[in-house]
Structures are given as C-alpha cells and as structure tokens.
Amino acid sequence: MVFIGAGNLATNLAKTLYKKGFSIQQVYSRTEESAKALADLVESTFTTSLEEVTNNASLYIVSLTDDALLQLLPNITKGKENALIVHTAGSISIDIWNGYAQRFGVLYPMQTFSKKRETSFQDIPFFIESNSPEDTELLKKIASILSDKVYYATSQQRCSLHLAAVFTCNFTNHMYALAAELLEKNNLPFDVMIPLIDETAAKVHLLPPCNAQTGPAARNDEEVMRKHLKMLSDDPATQNIYKLLSDSIISKKK
C-alpha cells in the first residue's frame, strides 16, 4: 500500500491503517517535510518525486487537493496497470480515472482531519465506489476494518455529501472562528462558548435542525438584529454574513 499525499486526511488514514496492521510501503508528498513526517509515523520509505513511486504496490491511496490530483493524474497512474488506485476526495467523480487506470475507485471518509489531532475512525462514515464488484468488495473489507459505517455511494451522492459536509463542518467551524474573533476584541475568553457549542451539536441528534433553531432571527426579534448589525459595523464582511444568515433563517421558517 502506497500513500500519494501526506496531508491531514492521508496522515490520519495512514496512521490508522498502520495501527490496524497494514503495511505501508511508501509515502509521496510534494514537500520532503510532509513526506518524511508521515513516513516516520508509519515506518515507510518516502519520496518527493512521482517518478520514484514504486510500481509494485497492490493499492495506491491518492489523497491530494482536487487541483493537484487532476493535474498529476497521468504521472500518478503511469506504470501501475495492475494495481487498484483510489482517491479519497468528496467532490471528484470516479470517472477521472477512466483511460488512466484499469482498476480504480474511491474511499471517502467523511470527517474533518487535522494532523495534530488523532481521530478515531470507528464512527466515521466511509463512502466507497469502484469500477468492479471485486474491488468494491475489497474496499469494503478495508473500510470495515476501520469503521462500523461503510456505505456504497455513487459519485453524485458523494458530491452532495461533501457539499453538505462543508456546511456542517467547515462553515460551522467558521462560525466558531468569527465568534472567537468577536470575543477576543472584547477581551472575553472563547471557552465560555463551549457549553453552547456542545448543546447546539447535541440537539440535532434528536431534533431536525430546522426545529432546533432559536435566537433573534428565528423569533424575528428585529430590535436585537439591528443592534447586532450595528455592533458589526467595523467589519462589513462579517456584518454581511450576519445579515445574510439571519435572512436565510427567516426565509426558511416561512
């Protein structure tokens, strides 16, 4: 097994596969720093040159930015006609492999990964896809060793899942970040927000999010919204976000 890419997702996935007993032969990354860091963690060799990536592995897990993957596609696949090559991207169709590889697929763990934070894979939904029933079965076996939640998803379904994940994870985290910035400006600690963050997440385990909504926009409290917009007048971009999201909450309630 070879990892092409050594970013947040690749690092967490490779470490977990390594711990589960898989042998990782080689790690490729554009930068030596990243390639070496991951290789050291999983006892593998590393390279920063795609030409030096071995052609003898049976599985290649490609975990690059979408831009890099599309650009490097011919170099990644060259000489690996007998291997199974998969990418881990939410928004890239399985069809990109067509004409470049014979056995190909997707292994998409839907989670937010940071190199510095160890992630438990047990609960992470994995969405798999491949161009043959045998390789789908193989990917299912590998994913099932990591997680209890392995699903088959078409490329179109995976795209929708990824888009929804950007909202639930990245945009949600950005709401936390904007709050942290506001609090810092007023010398207040971000920590006081933690119970609220946890309760907001816990609520949607039980209620559909539209039913869980509270706050000034949900109760159309114009007085509060006016005040908040005024408080944000020194930061027009964040003010605009406040306005747009409040409008969206109000419009979805109707």
Next chain:
Amino acid sequence: MVFIGAGNLATNLAKTLYKKGFSIQQVYSRTEESAKALADLVESTFTTSLEEVTNNASLYIVSLTDDALLQLLPNITKGKENALIVHTAGSISIDIWNGYAQRFGVLYPMQTFSKKRETSFQDIPFFIESNSPEDTELLKKIASILSDKVYYATSQQRCSLHLAAVFTCNFTNHMYALAAELLEKNNLPFDVMIPLIDETAAKVHLLPPCNAQTGPAARNDEEVMRKHLKMLSDDPATQNIYKLLSDSIISKKK
C-alpha cells in the same frame, strides 16, 4: 417568584428553579396556552393580563422578546417598587430599568433552549448584573444553585457574548439546517452528518477554531469550490452564503 414570559428560556429556567425547590407564584404570558402550559409544570397560577400580575412577589424574572420587553416595560414594573426585577436578555442593557424600577438587574443564561428538550443547567454560564451589590449577591446565590459557572458581566460584555452566541449557536444550527435541506433534495439521510458535527464541536475544546479549520476554502481548493457553487445554482441565497463564507475563511487565513 413570578415569571413574565413563558417562552423557551422561561420554561427551562422556571422548571429548573421549581425542581431546585423555589416556589413560583405566577406565570404571565400573552397567550393562555403558553401561560397555562408553564404554570402547570411548576404548580403556579397564571394570567394573560399584566394588570393581574401580583405585586407581592420578591423577584420577577422577565423573559420576553426584546421588542415586547421594551414595549411593555411600564406595565411590567408598575406597583412593584420593592421587588427585584430582572430580565434574561443577552442584548438589552441593564439601563432600560432606570426610572421604572428601584431594584433591578439581569440574569442571562447563555444557552439555546427549546421547550421540548430538557436542558441541564449545571454547565451553563450565567452572566449577572444588578444596580446594587446586595442584589448582585442575591442573583449570584440563585444562579449558583443552578450552575457552576456564574460570572459578573457588564451590559456591554453581555452584548458581545450574545452576538458571539448567535454565531456559535444559531448560525451554526442554520448550517446544519442548510445541510439537511441539501441532503433531503438528494434523498440522503441527515444522520450520516452526526459524527462530523460532533467532531467539529469536539475539536474546538482543544484547538482555537482558526487552527481547526479544514475543507476547500481553507486549502483554497478552487476546483471544489467552483463545483459546489454550481451545485447550488438552483438556490441563489444559499449559493451566496457559500460564496461569502468561503471568502471569509480565505480572508481570515491571510
């Protein structure tokens, strides 16, 4: 103790005070349905007329929308010169009571409340303020029976906290709601998002939100962002939210 208002916050606060042994004499709400529902839960009488609210209580907890509070201020305070009157609003200054009451303050529990979901108060930060050291002490005592986290905050600090809370809670929940809508359109269940929601919340217990950020905007993956914007072309309002939030993530990284 009398509750003026029987909304989400009032319901959760009154129920918890009742369980902790406080006696609730009366509940006022504009609608009989809400007034009676809360009164039944806390074994109190109820009224839908502010003139019928007793003047004999020692503490009035006023929990209305900000618009209603400001409008009803003279009627709420009339004849209650000896009592302590507090509101529970994040964004209303303590100064609104000036000229209307002699003993007044604020008791602001920073949390999202829904009538149908019982909320544990133990971890909820309470922010208190009053116009005398004695009443500050009294509010601190009451709040400390409910929660381990009781802080003094000025009206200005409370406003900043409330604005930050709108981002971390209401806007975050709206991100969940937009994701749920996207998934529904594609016949995918919202449940698959729960591990991602939990991990996103759990991460900021340990990392500052700006360091926890991942996803297409954080890694400036233009290919993915273009694709996502195209997928949202049938919903220009949500498309605009995607664009604005991605731009904001990118700009805050610089």
